[in-house]
Amino acid sequence: MTRAAKPRENKDKKARDLPTGIALLWGEQDQPARGPKPSLTPQRIAQAAVTLADAEGLETVSMNKVATEFGVSAMALYRYVPGKTELVELMVEAVLAGPPDLSAAGSGWRARLSAWAHLQWEVYQAHPWLLAATAMRRQIMGPHQLAWMDAALAALEPTGLTAGQRHQVFLLVAGQVRSLAQQRADFDEDHNREWGRLTSELLNRHSDRFPALTKAIADGAFTSAELDPLDFGLDRILDGVQVLIDRA
Amino acid sequence: MTRAAKPRENKDKKARDLPTGIALLWGEQDQPARGPKPSLTPQRIAQAAVTLADAEGLETVSMNKVATEFGVSAMALYRYVPGKTELVELMVEAVLAGPPDLSAAGSGWRARLSAWAHLQWEVYQAHPWLLAATAMRRQIMGPHQLAWMDAALAALEPTGLTAGQRHQVFLLVAGQVRSLAQQRADFDEDHNREWGRLTSELLNRHSDRFPALTKAIADGAFTSAELDPLDFGLDRILDGVQVLIDRA
DNA sequence: CCGCAACTGTATATAGCGTAAACGCACTTG
DNA sequence: CAAGTGCGTTTACGCTATATACAGTTGCGG
Numbered sequence: 001m002t003r004a005a006k007p008r009e010n011k012d013k014k015a016r017d018l019p020t021g022i023a024l025l026w027g028e029q030d031q032p033a034r035g036p037k038p039s040l041t042p043q044r045i046a047q048a049a050v051t052l053a054d055a056e057g058l059e060t061v062s063m064n065k066v067a068t069e070f071g072v073s074a075m076a077l078y079r080y081v082p083g084k085t086e087l088v089e090l091m092v093e094a095v096l097a098g099p100p101d102l103s104a105a106g107s108g109w110r111a112r113l114s115a116w117a118h119l120q121w122e123v124y125q126a127h128p129w130l131l132a133a134t135a136m137r138r139q140i141m142g143p144h145q146l147a148w149m150d151a152a153l154a155a156l157e158p159t160g161l162t163a164g165q166r167h168q169v170f171l172l173v174a175g176q177v178r179s180l181a182q183q184r185a186d187f188d189e190d191h192n193r194e195w196g197r198l199t200s201e202l203l204n205r206h207s208d209r210f211p212a213l214t215k216a217i218a219d220g221a222f223t224s225a226e227l228d229p230l231d232f233g234l235d236r237i238l239d240g241v242q243v244l245i246d247r248a
Numbered sequence: 249m250t251r252a253a254k255p256r257e258n259k260d261k262k263a264r265d266l267p268t269g270i271a272l273l274w275g276e277q278d279q280p281a282r283g284p285k286p287s288l289t290p291q292r293i294a295q296a297a298v299t300l301a302d303a304e305g306l307e308t309v310s311m312n313k314v315a316t317e318f319g320v321s322a323m324a325l326y327r328y329v330p331g332k333t334e335l336v337e338l339m340v341e342a343v344l345a346g347p348p349d350l351s352a353a354g355s356g357w358r359a360r361l362s363a364w365a366h367l368q369w370e371v372y373q374a375h376p377w378l379l380a381a382t383a384m385r386r387q388i389m390g391p392h393q394l395a396w397m398d399a400a401l402a403a404l405e406p407t408g409l410t411a412g413q414r415h416q417v418f419l420l421v422a423g424q425v426r427s428l429a430q431q432r433a434d435f436d437e438d439h440n441r442e443w444g445r446l447t448s449e450l451l452n453r454h455s456d457r458f459p460a461l462t463k464a465i466a467d468g469a470f471t472s473a474e475l476d477p478l479d480f481g482l483d484r485i486l487d488g489v490q491v492l493i494d495r496a
Numbered sequence: 497c498c499g500c501a502a503c504t505g506t507a508t509a510t511a512g513c514g515t516a517a518a519c520g521c522a523c524t525t526g
Numbered sequence: 527c528a529a530g531t532g533c534g535t536t537t538a539c540g541c542t543a544t545a546t547a548c549a550g551t552t553g554c555g556g
Contacts, residue, residue, distance in 0.1 A: 022450070026450065034530070034532070035522085035523065035531045035532030035533065036522050036524080036531090036532065038532085038533075062512080062514085063515085064513080064514095073534065073536080075515075075516095075534075075536085076533075076535075078515070084513095084514065084515090135379070135380065135383055135430065140443055140446075147458065149458075150457075150458040150459070151460075153464050157460060157463075163464050163469035163472075164468070164469050164472045165475065165480075167470065168475055168477060168480045168481065169484070171428075171481070172424070172480075174427075175424060175426075175428065175430070175431075175481070176420070176424070178423075178427050178430075179424070180419075182383065182423075198388075199270075199389065202270070202274065206391070209394075209398075210395065211398070212399075212402035213398040215411075216414065216415060219410075219411030220411060220412070221414065222415065224412045227412050227416055229416060233419070236420060236485055236491075237420075237484055237485055238488070239491040240483070240485055240486070240488030240489075240491070241484055241488075243487040243488070244483075244487070280503060280504095281502080281503090281552095281553070282500095282501065282502045282503065282552070282554060283551075283552060284502095284503060284504050284550080284551045284552050284553095286504070287504080310541085310542065310543085311542085311543065312542085312543095320505070321506055321507080323505075324504075324506075326544070326545095327505075331544075332542095332543065
């Protein structure tokens, strides 16, 4: 994300762009009458950007690359999308289509919330760039994103927790999935092996500075795959929530 | 983060840069003998970049801005730092200086781990860009980062959990702090108010699509400040860990 | 003490980015 | 059929990281 060319009146521009960005996300755009037919749609553009990001990462998605995908110039996209930030927002919405149906996961809050987390996890796995895309500055939430949020909150309704508590639990679970996806996204086989080799060598040389870490590595804390990270974290969190419920 | 100019031999270059980057982080650089005295150090450069990022955000930190801070040209920095990614790594290390001392927090694993989380939280609060800086592609960990990790793992040693479990718990807590800092970093007073206004209007129009969300907002789930997010999440997680310990 | 080698900083150049502005042209509606 | 609107292009600007070539400074070995 590079800076805008003319930063003057940036605030005004941002403020006025917000509604149009929202309208775009909610599909509340009225199509024009008196001109040539548009050859593209914001959705088609977003879809192309998504496949591009899936293949080569978010950082290689540029207006130019997306435009050439359609055989048009980069500036042509600006007829459909206000700017790149809005395009990324559309990408997120595109990927979150198909809001989750948790009714098949069982009736308990725990089963449903767990299912929600696993579904979210799968989305992150399928589109690793989603993390970086949602990690940027405060973006507006589209309907699909809200639908996911709604599903999680709905799962928490039978718990008897207060609204504030339910919201916090939602944030907790969502954050856990995110942070785990983060790790996974960082994980690159070759690079990681090389890093591990060099770091372990350094650790040997400085083992007195990091006793607990050295011991943990010696005990195989990093190499053992006995624990599924997602389920482990989720079980701890949901156990903790259960404690809270029982206490009330 | 823009692309490199000449992507050829990128792999070779990356592989060969990794050790030099590590050497930089660990301060294992031997100073030269036969030239003009260096006017800068990697650490001073990183420090300037940190204050810049603290003031105006990570995305405005450019080689040029940092260089002019010292009154030198941008290219001069490349005498001390291989590239921008390495500079960011140095920034992270600079900010994580002063590894935590948890012995004052009490003797129990829970008190110590909780103290660790709060300290980490404060670092994120003081340097909001730290999130984005560590969220990028797999970076190598410097000694300070490892020291933080070591402290958390040390706090978990008296729990009786397996090494793998302790590692997972560490990841869980660290992730929780991260994801919470994420939210906080996204939070911008003005922008958020505007967003809330527009979104709530949209929610009113589509309340049937998001029943649980609408209800949650009506119940004040988002406006009430009764719960401290960090403590709430931490209490749930640590309760869950306690359950695991008791079960063993 | 001198010259070479090593080292620093600069100037220049390249490839890429997002996007503002102006323009020709195709098309649809009056 | 003419009007005029909206599409797509071309051009240009300011910004990014960084490769390369060079000029200036310093200290060691002969």
